[in-house]
Amino acid sequence: MKTIVEGKARILTGDAFYNPKMAMLRDMSVMFLKAVRTRNMRVLDSTAATGVRAIRYALEAGTKNVTLIDINKKAAAVAKKNVKLNGLKLKVMNESVQGLANEHEGSFEAIDHDPFGSPAPNMFDLMKLAWNGTNLMITATDTAVLCGAHAGACIKVYGSRPLHNEMCKEAGLRILLNFTARTAAQFNFGMMPLLSISDMHYMRVFVRLEFGADKSIASMKNTGIGAFCSKCYEYMFEKGVAPLLGPLCPKCKSKMEPFGPIWLGSMRDRDTIMKMRKNSISDAASEKMDLLYEELDVPMFYSVPKLTKRLGVTSVSHYAVMEKLQETGARVTRTQFDPNGFKTDASIEEVFASVRAAGRRK
Ligand SMILES: C[S@@+](CC[C@H](N)C(=O)[O-])C[C@H]1O[C@@H](n2cnc3c(N)ncnc32)[C@H](O)[C@@H]1O
Structure with a gap:
């Protein structure tokens, strides 16, 4: 092997x-x-497979009290071998998240x-395992669902209507x-996002839970809720579970495409990122x-190739557009969601x- x-x-990867x-x-x-x-x-x-993460946490993050579980018997056996191979003494179990949650409520800080x-x-079982101050690191690889390839699937799984355009990753x-x-709120946890990442085929959120009904x-x-007008490219957002966003774009009166519910708060904590x-x-x-x-903490971003196509402008670098926006006094930054995009409060x-000022008409 x-x-x-x-x-x-x-x-050693073996069957894991x-x-x-x-x-x-x-x-x-x-x-x-x-x-x-x-x-x-x-x-x-909670999903150890080879155990590589847990082993790296013990060896590199200085956290010695790490438990590994995997629902798959063969994977749990591989993880056990790897823990030994690295000279560690960590608890490894062939167990499911559901099974562990039934017996170990409130047992982990990360x-x-x-x-x-x-x-x-x-998600429900993860909340059971958490308590006040727990840091959750959660990956999703069903990005086609979250990005709106199948709206019905996203509504079914996440209870939210997705967006299916170039902004779909942020949505x-x-x-x-x-x-x-x-889900956290049902357990009286407030949630503070510390880091939120969308890359390749995955999304991953790092959040801290804080106990208390308040x-x-x-x-x-x-x-x-968000709403998007594909005619004038306008985005609108309104906080609340029954917000008053109208179905028509206030500018051009076209029918807007609603999406959400989504998180409209901050997606990161700069102090945590600085420490990392x-x-x-x-x-x-x-x-x-x-x-x-650096990324501006405002909802949604703009993709320059989409903007130039829409405006009939020759292709132009996103940096040139960002410079023009900066000259107007607007705040503007790069974005993780698109290498040719930017975020702005303009x-x-x-x-x-x-875009027009930075490019030439075709
Ligand atoms: C994507 S792999 C994990 C990869 C690993 N975290 C890494 O970084 O290499 C997912 C693992 O989760 C395990 N798994 C799936 N559902 C589970 C559950 N409900 N409880 C515990 N383990 C589960 C699978 O058997 C599989 O080994």
């Missing part, structure tokens, strides 16, 4: 799932755990959940955050942290004017 080295861990493309995300998870680590933190890797597909079916990430906050009520005030950046363990992770630190009229 081949031994793989990732970070400080040596891993291992994706080398996720190594950078595991780097970031190590950095995150290091940034939020508390004394005697109890960490759960939980990593990285299932195949959607985390939604296990999807906010749907995942909203679903997490809504906290959960405050958290739910970040839920809201200081402990960075790879250039790729540092670059990502810089981007996430109006759509200012955005269009900047």
Whole structure:
């Protein structure tokens, strides 16, 4: 069997799932755990597979009290071998999240959940395992669902109507955050997003739970609805579960496309990102942290190729458009959701004017 080295861990894959493309995300998870680590933190890797994450947490994040579970018998056996191979003494169980949640309520200060597909079916059990101050790290790889390829599936699984255009990744990430906050609120947890990432085929949210009815009520005030007018490219947002967004665009009176509920609060905590950046363990992770630190905390973004196509302007670099916007006094930054996009607090009229000013008509 081949031994793989990732970070400080040596891993045999055997019959367990291992994706080398996720190594950078595991780097970031190590950095995150290091940034939020508390004394005697109890960490759960609830979908261990080879155990690579849990082993790296123990070896690199300085969290020694790590439990690994996997519902798959063969995977749990591989994880057990790997724990031994790395000279560690960690608890490894062939157990499901559901099974563990029934017996270990409120037992972990950090939980990593990285299932195949959607985390939604296990969200309830993850909340049971958490308590005041728990940091949840949750991955979703059902991005086609969250990005609106099948609207019905997203409504069924997450209770939200998705968006199916170039902004779908941000809408999807906010749907995942909203679903997490809504499930957390049922357990009287408020949710504070510390880091939210959309990349390749996955989305991942890092959130802290805070116990208290007041906290959960405050958290739910970040839920809201969006609406998009494909004619004038206008986005509108309104917080609340029964907001008053009209069905027609206030500018052109076209029918708007509603989406949500989505999370309309902040998606990150700059202090956490700064701490992670200081402990960075790879250039790729540092670059990502810089981007996430800088990214403007406003809903949605603009994709320059889409804008130029729409306005009949020759292609133009997103930096040129950003410069034009900056000249107007607007705030503007790069965005994680599109390498050719940007986020801004400028109006759509200012955005269009900047694209026109930066390009030439075809
Ligand atoms: C995507 S893999 C995890 C990969 C791993 N976190 C890593 O970074 O290499 C998902 C694993 O979760 C396990 N799993 C799926 N559903 C589970 C459940 N309800 N409880 C515990 N483990 C589960 C699967 O058997 C599989 O090994």
